[in-house]
Amino acid sequence: MSLSIVIPIYNEEKYISETIAVITALLESLIEFEIIAVNNASSDNTADLLADIKNIKLLTLNEKVTVAKARNIGWREAKYNLVAFIDGDMIITHEWSNEIVKMTSYLEANSLTVTGCKCHPSRTPSWIENVWFTNENYRNNKEKYINSGNLITTRSVMDITEGFDERLITGEDVDFCGRARALNATLEINKNFKIHHEGYPKTLKGFVKRERWHGVGDVSSLGHFIKSKVAILSMVVLTLLIATITSMIFSSKLSTLLLLSLIFIIIVSAHYKFNVQNKVMWLQIYFLQFLYFFGRSLSITIRRNI
Numbered sequence: 001m002s003l004s005i006v007i008p009i010y011n012e013e014k015y016i017s018e019t020i021a022v023i024t025a026l027l028e029s030l031i032e033f034e035i036i037a038v039n040n041a042s043s044d045n046t047a048d049l050l051a052d053i054k055n056i057k058l059l060t061l062n063e064k065v066t067v068a069k070a071r072n073i074g075w076r077e078a079k080y081n082l083v084a085f086i087d088g089d090m091i092i093t094h095e096w097s098n099e100i101v102k103m104t105s106y107l108e109a110n111s112l113t114v115t116g117c118k119c120h121p122s123r124t125p126s127w128i129e130n131v132w133f134t135n136e137n138y139r140n141n142k143e144k145y146i147n148s149g150n151l152i153t154t155r156s157v158m159d160i161t162e163g164f165d166e167r168l169i170t171g172e173d174v175d176f177c178g179r180a181r182a183l184n185a186t187l188e189i190n191k192n193f194k195i196h197h198e199g200y201p202k203t204l205k206g207f208v209k210r211e212r213w214h215g216v217g218d219v220s221s222l223g224h225f226i227k228s229k230v231a232i233l234s235m236v237v238l239t240l241l242i243a244t245i246t247s248m249i250f251s252s253k254l255s256t257l258l259l260l261s262l263i264f265i266i267i268v269s270a271h272y273k274f275n276v277q278n279k280v281m282w283l284q285i286y287f288l289q290f291l292y293f294f295g296r297s298l299s300i301t302i303r304r305n306i
Contacts, residue, residue, distance in 0.1 A: 001104040003033040004078030005086055008070035012088035013045040015198050019088055020053055026097035038074045040064055068164035068172035075158055082107055087149035089199035099192035111156040112185040116146040119197035126202035131284045133200050148173035150195045157185050171217035211295030219299045230296055238297035
């Protein structure tokens with residue numbers, strides 16, 4: 001079973017050359033494959049870099065579309081039945097390349113399968129990545145979806161789902177995996193599909209900015225908001241934060257302390273997904289959890305464009 005790799009790309013001049021070079025180096029002696037690079041109207045030097053890369057199928061979009069649509073444009077041009085979606089700032093590993101070879105027969109026999117894994121931190125991770133994005137810090141990997149930056153499936157799954165929902169600005173992977181499961185596809189998280197996400201934030205400002213963007217889908221409508229526990233908690237935290245600041249200025253210390261305690265209780269109650277023993281790391285997690293909620297609450301300030 002041969003492999004089509006779809007890479008949607010928007011302003012990835014920093015990583016895209018290496019992303020493709022590593023894929024080629026690790027896979028060329030193992031499996032027949034093609035790389036479909038979808039340049040989503042990049043405004044930086046991405047187009048020039050892609051033009052210099054040989055042996056890729058380059059699709060250039062003149063107007064920016066959602067990443068979901070860019071992925072769909074890519075897989076519909078794929079010539080093989082096994083399809084891997086990788087983002088332009090991801091670096092695959094030897095574990096990833098070896099596993100894709102091992103999985104080809106299985107995926108051929110079990111064509112209604114979606115697999116992949118949560119992305120690992122960058123190869124030179126910041127403390128934020130080590131605390132928040134390291135897979136080993138999580139209690140389990142029983143996620144209900146697989147990140148679309150490291151998702152492997154078959155044409156059979158893509159056909160029955162009709163691909164990603166092109167209307168979604170973010171959260172297209174959650175939606176895709178949900179629809180695939182509803183159509184009897186199996187979701188299988190495979191830790192051997194290890195991939196480094198070089199684009200994870202390395203600063204607190206970058207962390208807040210990332211969560212602000214990723215929360216757009218949850219606040220795109222009242223229906224989405226009501227279904228999202230994260231969105232609701234984020235708005236509660238923002239409301240309490242505003243009330244705390246107001247209390248510090250106009251009210252008593254007791255009211256301020258009560259409001260701060262409520263914020264802390266919400267933050268601590270959200271820590272269930274982590275599994276670490278280091279007390280210092282717990283303090284870092286609590287701090288990042290607060291920034292996570294704060295960033296998500298700011299999603300309402302983003303204009304609903306692509």
